[in-house]
Amino acid sequence: MKKNMSLWILPLVVMLSCSEKSNENYIVIPEPPEPKTYNFATTPSWADEFDVDGLPDVQKWSYDVGSQNNGWGNNELQYYTEARPENVHIADGVLHITALKEEYEGFGYTSARLVSRDKGDFLYGRFVVSAKVPPGKGNWAAAWMLPTDRVYGDWPRSGEIDILEHVGYDQDVVHITVHTEDYNHSIDTQVGSNRKxxxxxxxxHEYRVDWTPEYIRGFVDNIQIFNFxxxxxxxxxxxxDQKFHWLLNLAIGGDWGGQEGVDDEAFPAQLQIDYVRVYDLLNP
Structure with missing residues (x-):
């Protein structure tokens, strides 16, 4: 009887010993901290409602003038003009950026590219644009942001934030994207999301980016589709972590917009923008 009891006790001691050793080597992984909650102002600090007919407000907008020969790349086919009513005007509370099929400065198309550089430059915030994009193969509409000072070097090292992109051959699919040195299409590491x-x-539709020190999130009609x-x-x-400015433009063709060619029956084409608004980040 005693012999049998000892046989039962020995395994129990071994089991307890193993259990104690396992507990000593167990690594406790701490719970990740709760992400910081960011708040934004409810009134825009900078905006354009496009409620005055005529050309865009010169206190808020300038123009990038020229073509891909200016070093913008993408093999686009248009020539961007400056303050030319045929290519840009405001009517009935809406900004119209119009692409035309016409010979101009050696190019077969004209359009416009508005920039807020040195007139509206921002570090963090909520950026909102209400837009209607044009159909038709070859159209490449965008509302986006570039760094004002290029502190980290030329593209893509200083970054790019695409709040809205749409290419006409991919009907009704809209894109929100960022570009950085480590994440960009030229090295097949593109980071972005799209929505039909x-x-x-x-x-x-309303396109929005919330930009904070910890993340950039993208929304379409208040539905989040992107997080970086x-x-x-x-x-x-x-x-x-540097200031960026707005760009609003309608390009023709190019490495992406022209992948399925250009339908000349789609012109004139218009990118229409109801408003552009910036809301301050309250607790950066």
Whole structure:
């Protein structure tokens, strides 16, 4: 009887011993911290409602003038003009950027590219644009942001934020994207998201980016479709600690917009913008 009891006790001691040893080597992984909650102002600090007919407000907008020969790349086919009513005007509370099929300065198309550089430059905030994009193969509409000072170098090292992009051959699919040195299409590491909207070319929709020190998030009609976190590894991933400015433009053709050719029956084509608004980040 005693012999049998000892046989039962020995395994129990071994089991307890193993259990105690396992507990000593167990690594407790701490719970990740709760992400910071950011708040934005409810009234825009900078905006254009486009409620005065004529040319855009010169206190808010300038123009990039010229063509891909200016070093903008993308092999686009248009020539961007300056304050030319045929290519840009405001009517009935809406900004119209119009692309035309015409011979101009050696190019077969004209359009416009508005920029807020040195007139509206921002670090963090909520950026909103209400827009209706044009249909038709060859059209490439965009509302986006570039760095004002290029502190980290030329594209893509100083970054790019695309709040809205749409190419006409991919009907009603809208894109929100960022570009950095480590994440960009030229090295097949593109970071972005898209959403199918049934009436992107026939109705206005609201496109938005929330830019904070910790993340950039993108929304279409208040539905989040994109999140890009600050990995904390430097400017290769996160050059977004400098001021950026708006760009509004309608390009023709190019490496992306022209992938399925250009339908000349689609012209004149218009990117229409109801408003552009910037809301301050309250607790950066």
């Amino acid at each position: 909207i049934e009436n992107a070319t026939t109705a206005f 976190p600050n990995e904390g590894t430097g400017s290769g991933v996160w050059p977004f």
